[in-house]
Amino acid sequence: MAIKTDRLEVDQWFDLELVLDGTQDFRWRAWKDGWLSGVLSGHVVHVRQAGVGASLEYRANVDLESVLRSYFRLDDDIAEVHDALSDIDDTMRKLVSRFPYLRVLRQPDPWQATVSYICSATNRIERITKSVENIACELGERRVLSGDVRHTFPTREKVLEAGEENLGELTVGLKSFPKRVLATAERIRAGSLDLEHLAQPEVCYAEARLQLMASPGVAAKVADCIALFALDKPDAFPVDTYVRRELERCYPDAPLGPTEGEALAIWARGTFGARAGYASQLLFLSGYFASKNP
């Protein structure tokens, strides 16, 4: 099969390493010769970048240019995002100048994102990655690119067929993950949850969040991650342990309770507005790197 290789022009504020180190999508890993391997829209894709601001090289068995442009939001006016964030307050201004290369991914498969984030509860990134990859290897379809064997993420029908016991062998962490994933898959099958509909631009963040949170295993944090990274709701504001720590440090006014109430979501929207998702990612990176290199 012919391999399509191409180069995408990016703006000066694009850093592939940083974007994928933020690990919003758990399916990327290192390949050879500086290539990173991922699975996108049912295809294996290899990407690499010579340096910050350099064009993005990719190869795949099909043309993935439009998929990649959307995924990395290459067509966004990132300078405008930087300006808007910097205008919010001093904390945001500093974070933008520290992490100007950050992007919030636009993942094409909300179902994969939903399963991934359900399995993220009280778990480490390596284990979440392991769970997602196990599910793909066992239940997805095999795909090969240049000797790199990967698997697509399985449809919800495949996951439902697998059943609780099989899923229990594939996931790492809480024993309730399989139950939660299956219950959510069943809600989608029954039509109570329609991820494709929630991804439409006319569905607002608040509505998407409400619908998502009706699923077991999907509370505020998971719902916000799905909404932000896979349903194109840029005003979602995920609060994980790192973001919480940074909020306590930089925003004493933030209403942080033992559990994230509605008050926090309202506060975030008021403070960060349409850029809340970007703000959350900046705070996450700050806290995440602080814990990695103390």
Next chain:
DNA sequence: CGCCAGGGTAGAC
């Protein structure tokens, strides 16, 4: 041994 990991749920007030 205690603490922590990109939280969520059930049950109590």
Next chain:
DNA sequence: GTCTACCATGGC
């Protein structure tokens, strides 16, 4: 609505 105990498990 808000707070608590509990859930699994390996690494430090």
